[in-house]
Amino acid sequence: xxxxxxxxxxxxxxxxxxxxxxxxxxxxxxxxxxxxxxxxxxxxxxxxxxxxxxxxxxxxxxxxxxxxxxxxxxxxxxxxxxxxxxxxxxxxxxxxxxxxxxxxxxxxxxxxxx
Amino acid sequence: xxxxxxxxxxxxxxxxxxxxxxxxxxxxxxxxxxxxxxxxxxxxxxxxxxxxxxxxxxxxxxxxxxxxxxxxxxxxxxxxxxxxxxxxxxxxxxxxxxxxxxxxxxxxxxxxxxxxx
Numbered sequence: 001x002x003x004x005x006x007x008x009x010x011x012x013x014x015x016x017x018x019x020x021x022x023x024x025x026x027x028x029x030x031x032x033x034x035x036x037x038x039x040x041x042x043x044x045x046x047x048x049x050x051x052x053x054x055x056x057x058x059x060x061x062x063x064x065x066x067x068x069x070x071x072x073x074x075x076x077x078x079x080x081x082x083x084x085x086x087x088x089x090x091x092x093x094x095x096x097x098x099x100x101x102x103x104x105x106x107x108x109x110x111x112x113x114x
Numbered sequence: 115x116x117x118x119x120x121x122x123x124x125x126x127x128x129x130x131x132x133x134x135x136x137x138x139x140x141x142x143x144x145x146x147x148x149x150x151x152x153x154x155x156x157x158x159x160x161x162x163x164x165x166x167x168x169x170x171x172x173x174x175x176x177x178x179x180x181x182x183x184x185x186x187x188x189x190x191x192x193x194x195x196x197x198x199x200x201x202x203x204x205x206x207x208x209x210x211x212x213x214x215x216x217x218x219x220x221x222x223x224x225x226x227x228x229x230x231x
Binding site: 031033035040041042043044045048050056058059088090092094096101102103105107108 | 118120123147149156157158159161164205209216217218219220221222223224
């Protein structure tokens with residue numbers, strides 16, 4: 001049981017390049033999330049998904065796209081990277097049941113855009 | 115929209131002593147959940163403790179306890195008998211728990227806690 005995994009762990013992009021971050025969970029969770037962490041700002045929600053084939057915008061969705069074609073995977077795409085997207089990205093998941101409060105986080109991806 | 119504020123960017127404490135981290139939040143919801151997450155240098159996010167707003171009793175998990183003041187919208191974390199392994203960034207987080215919440219979390223800015231030997 002690996003929990004939540006993220007690929008890659010580190011990446012450096014040039015401005016304008018594109019990339020996809022992969023999040024995978026093996027806990028059969030319905031809900032999945034993408035957050036970004038910036039100094040002094042905590043974690044902010046980018047996009048989230050409440051089930052296979054569904055996605056929704058979070059607090060800071062601009063410049064990102066997501067897809068959830070399979071229940072266990074949640075992809076975050078950057079079509080044209082900008083220096084403002086330099087950040088640490090976290091994926092998380094949790095069950096949809098009412099009393100399942102805890103979000104399980106992946107180890108994070110450090111992205112630098114030059 | 116909910117907001118979560120952690121007004122202490124950094125705190126330090128001596129090993130074996132007690133430290134309290136502060137968190138305030140703003141919401142119009144009556145039912146919600148509050149969390150403290152720990153992020154050590156490894157970057158892994160670890161749930162420390164949670165509190166349901168409808169419960170009057172403060173949550174406790176071993177050396178970690180909270181002081182939940184619903185009227186004041188305050189949710190502080192007390193760490194007793196601090197250990198070197200408690201050195202980490204601590205985040206306060208809010209989930210409004212309604213039908214459209216879907217478990218989305220709003221985080222505070224974080225407090226860096228350093229435990230000194």
